[in-house]
Amino acid sequence: MAILVIAEHDNAALAAATLNTVAAAAQIGGDIHLLVAGANCAAVAEAAAQVAGVSTVLVADHPALAHQLAENLAPLVSALGRSYSHVLAPATTAGKNLLPRVAALLDVEQISEIVKVIDADTFQRPIYAGNAIATVQSSAAIKVISVRGTGFDAVAAEGGNAAIETLTGAEDLGLSAFVGEELAKSERPELTAAKVIVSGGRGMQNGDNFALLYGVADQLGAAVGASRAAVDAGFVPNDMQVGQTGKIVAPQLYIAVGISGAIQHLAGMKDSKVIVAINKDEEAPIFQVADYGLVADLFEAVPELGRAL
Amino acid sequence: MKILVAVKRVVDYNVKVRVKADQSGVELANVKMALNPFCEIAVEEAVRLKEKGIASEIVVVSVGPATAQEQLRTALALGADRAILVESSDELSSLAVARLLKAVVDREQPQLVILGKQAIDSDNNQTGQMLAALCGFAQGTFASKVEVAGDSVNVTREIDGGLQTVALKLPAIVTTDLRLNEPRYASLPNIMKAKKKPLDLLTPAALGVSTASTLKTLKVEAPAARSAGIKVKSVAELVEKLKNEAKVI
Numbered sequence: 001m002a003i004l005v006i007a008e009h010d011n012a013a014l015a016a017a018t019l020n021t022v023a024a025a026a027q028i029g030g031d032i033h034l035l036v037a038g039a040n041c042a043a044v045a046e047a048a049a050q051v052a053g054v055s056t057v058l059v060a061d062h063p064a065l066a067h068q069l070a071e072n073l074a075p076l077v078s079a080l081g082r083s084y085s086h087v088l089a090p091a092t093t094a095g096k097n098l099l100p101r102v103a104a105l106l107d108v109e110q111i112s113e114i115v116k117v118i119d120a121d122t123f124q125r126p127i128y129a130g131n132a133i134a135t136v137q138s139s140a141a142i143k144v145i146s147v148r149g150t151g152f153d154a155v156a157a158e159g160g161n162a163a164i165e166t167l168t169g170a171e172d173l174g175l176s177a178f179v180g181e182e183l184a185k186s187e188r189p190e191l192t193a194a195k196v197i198v199s200g201g202r203g204m205q206n207g208d209n210f211a212l213l214y215g216v217a218d219q220l221g222a223a224v225g226a227s228r229a230a231v232d233a234g235f236v237p238n239d240m241q242v243g244q245t246g247k248i249v250a251p252q253l254y255i256a257v258g259i260s261g262a263i264q265h266l267a268g269m270k271d272s273k274v275i276v277a278i279n280k281d282e283e284a285p286i287f288q289v290a291d292y293g294l295v296a297d298l299f300e301a302v303p304e305l306g307r308a309l
Numbered sequence: 310m311k312i313l314v315a316v317k318r319v320v321d322y323n324v325k326v327r328v329k330a331d332q333s334g335v336e337l338a339n340v341k342m343a344l345n346p347f348c349e350i351a352v353e354e355a356v357r358l359k360e361k362g363i364a365s366e367i368v369v370v371s372v373g374p375a376t377a378q379e380q381l382r383t384a385l386a387l388g389a390d391r392a393i394l395v396e397s398s399d400e401l402s403s404l405a406v407a408r409l410l411k412a413v414v415d416r417e418q419p420q421l422v423i424l425g426k427q428a429i430d431s432d433n434n435q436t437g438q439m440l441a442a443l444c445g446f447a448q449g450t451f452a453s454k455v456e457v458a459g460d461s462v463n464v465t466r467e468i469d470g471g472l473q474t475v476a477l478k479l480p481a482i483v484t485t486d487l488r489l490n491e492p493r494y495a496s497l498p499n500i501m502k503a504k505k506k507p508l509d510l511l512t513p514a515a516l517g518v519s520t521a522s523t524l525k526t527l528k529v530e531a532p533a534a535r536s537a538g539i540k541v542k543s544v545a546e547l548v549e550k551l552k553n554e555a556k557v558i
């Protein structure tokens with residue numbers, strides 16, 4: 001049977017996380033169908049048809065799906081899912097919101113945030129903030145799985161030539177309605193796609209001081225992240241939180257500034273290729289995972305780093 | 310209105326868990342247990358809605374071992390009115406828990422059900438959404454703001470790109486994110502009072518719910534350890550290493 005992958009998008013562009021999820025599907029093996037559900041999302045369907053390894057793009061274009069509210073989208077995906085062996089979605093907030101609702105409607109269990117495919121029934125996933133890795137086997141008729149992007153190298157966004165099929169049958173169930181959104185606007189790369197990340201913690205002291213990190217980040221073409229403490233204190237918005245309960249990242253270079261290294265923070269970044277820690281406390285746990293540790297006052301070290309780059 | 314809050318007993322968030330030598334799971338013997346932090350936020354939100362006069366009764370429910378009564382007492386001390394334990398010593402899947410909670414929802418008929426967005430042991434982030442599906446309710450996941458207005462509730466959600474607000478028809482399910490509120494500490498008099506609040510015991514069998522699962526954990530291993538790094542003495546040395554040794558800038 002084939003694998004259904006739910007594409008992540010904003011009706012205009014296909015999100016990168018989709019490509020990592022298709023990569024996981026390719027490892028499971030079988031025909032890969034990509035579902036693009038939204039409103040006025042033809043451009044996304046065109047892009048989806050280019051993705052390497054995808055044989056069919058299914059498009060559900062309906063006003064009731066404009067904001068991909070789980071209440072309206074889950075019935076469509078679960079009805080569709082019955083003819084697949086696997087239903088996959090990226091473990092983004094959109095995927096995390098939708099997929100368990102789909103699984104429950106299908107009356108099957110879900111496997112969350114896999115980082116490795118062992119075979120078509122067996123997967124690995126982190127538990128306890130990444131302090132343990134579980135190998136889980138499913139005997140469910142339909143395997144519903146969310147995929148952690150850092151576990152799978154993205155497939156190529158181009159080179160494919162999938163057929164596009166149109167789906168009908170979406171409706172507004174009237175349970176929920178979109179009211180509004182405040183989306184962060186940034187010229188910098190997106191956190192989960194960035195090759196370099198500079199993150200600040202409580203040691204930054206306030207939001208204004210994050211300007212120091214933005215300066216260095218722009219020199220490196222980096223994204224800027226934060227610890228929970230920095231977000232809770234209102235220095236920066238929630239979408240910048242890296243960690244167990246925020247974003248999971250694995251860039252080539254992660255620079256942690258004024259972050260102590262709590263297990264919940266490490267859970268979100270310890271798979272980075274190279275980790276740098278700048279902290280004035282030489283006992284800070286962040287140094288236990290850092291490839292290069294600098295014991296220094298960040299207010300001296302970060303400006304100096306900016307000048308040295 | 311009546312609010313149902315579902316809570317889970319988990320390893321305290323300060324504990325760094327260790328994998329058992331036989332790879333059957335993580336070591337839970339003699340480990341400090343606590344109310345899952347997101348569930349604590351869920352209880353706090355319900356208590357605030359009661360303090361505002363919006364909620365009339367708060368029922369807290371847990372699915373878990375007999376020892377989860379401790380966490381239910383904690384929730385009662387924080388302000389819940391009565392508690393239900395659906396007792397099971399098995400490690401249940403999120404779907405099984407959602408089925409059990411659905412049975413409790415059918416009995417209690419709450420207008421709002423609040424859960425944590427994830428338990429910090431399994432890190433599943435599934436139960437609230439599954440319960441919403443089984444009940445046919447709307448869902449407001451990863452909430453950082455909850456405003457009840459008449460027969461609907463506005464929920465502001467923490468999403469990858471920022472914040473999103475949705476209006477949900479009641480009854481509805483809300484799952485909490487970290488910024489929803491800062492939970493209070495239980496006062497000593499409230500801890501004493503909580504001991505006298507009602508706590509009912511139920512079982513999956515009494516609720517007529519099967520907890521069979523299609524998932525099997527084959528093994529649990531420690532993650533690959535990072536090899537120890539070095540301390541650099543200066544910013545100049547750091548930049549040199551990043552350029553010439555790590556070759557990442």
Ligand SMILES: Cc1cc2nc3c(=O)[nH]c(=O)nc-3n(C[C@H](O)[C@H](O)[C@H](O)COP(=O)(O)OP(=O)(O)OC[C@H]3O[C@@H](n4cnc5c(N)ncnc54)[C@H](O)[C@@H]3O)c2cc1C
Pocket residue numbers: 200201202203204226227228229230241242243244245246247257258259260261262263264265268278279280281284296297298299322346347429
């Ligand atoms: C349920 C739950 C979920 C959580 N999820 C997350 C999560 O997803 N992500 C996350 O990050 N956390 C999470 N946490 C919080 C986590 O436990 C820590 O509280 C948090 O990561 C601490 O942030 P911090 O390192 O910035 O602050 P602190 O621990 O206060 O560390 C600040 C550091 O800055 C250093 N410092 C201060 N001033 C300077 C200076 N001038 N120069 C250099 N260094 C300086 C200090 O030495 C210290 O090490 C979670 C917690 C719970 C309970």
